[in-house]
């Protein structure tokens with residue numbers, strides 16, 4: 001369904017920042033993959049490359065068995081039609097209401113206007129925002145904006161869902177509700193990649209049997225590394241040394 005083959009991405013004037021370093025990864029159809037790793041590890045970079053928002057400096061990315069680096073520019077919107085995405089910074093249109101922001105994701109499809117609105121309203125209801133349909137992002141809290149972005153990403157029932165730290169602004173109860181929503185979307189057949197450094201999300205994913213791949217300094221950490229989740233929370237928080 002989706003693969004990265006020896007993908008390298010560099011930033012900086014002289015390419016001195018290696019955001020992804022020769023990464024190879026294969027994600028099967030219908031898989032739920034958690035991409036973990038510390039800040040700066042390369043998680044967002046990987047999702048941006050998969051969304052064809054940027055090109056890798058080396059290697060290739062295949063989606064539906066097609067090398068997306070070889071797509072004509074005009075074909076990229078067709079690729080994206082199959083991909084729902086929750087960006088780390090939401091990217092909502094500030095002048096549009098929550099409902100309009102979600103509806104826009106459906107407007108490329110030939111659906112009657114009423115159906116678009118019904119589906120958008122249902123998606124917003126599924127993230128607990130049924131009563132905020134006509135509010136613009138400026139008047140929504142960060143957590144509410146994040147949920148509008150999630151509704152927009154899932155409304156079209158995409159083949160692939162890319163979520164970048166989708167629970168970063170949410171309280172534990174909402175986080176649980178949204179993990180349930182992602183799990184439902186996944187059960188309906190969507191392949192999901194979710195980037196996070198939230199240990200609670202990772203623990204939940206582990207319980208649900210989602211695969212986890214850890215990035216560190218642009219490389220995939222071999223899975224033989226001890227699982228951070230198997231350490232007691234207190235040891236993780238204090239670095240294992242009890243406070244004097």
Ligand SMILES: Nc1ncnc2c1ncn2[C@@H]1O[C@H](COP(=O)(O)OP(=O)(O)OP(=O)(O)O)[C@@H](O)[C@H]1O
Pocket residue numbers: 011012017018019037038039040041042043044045046088197
């Ligand atoms: N546009 C850019 N220009 C220069 N450097 C960048 C750019 N985008 C990312 N980087 C660098 O690439 C590395 C990987 O960044 P990335 O945003 O992918 O990390 P991340 O794992 O998503 O981190 P976080 O958990 O903080 O979101 C970092 O060192 C970052 O500073």
Ligand SMILES: [Mg+2]
Pocket residue numbers: 043044045088164
């Ligand atoms: Mg990031």
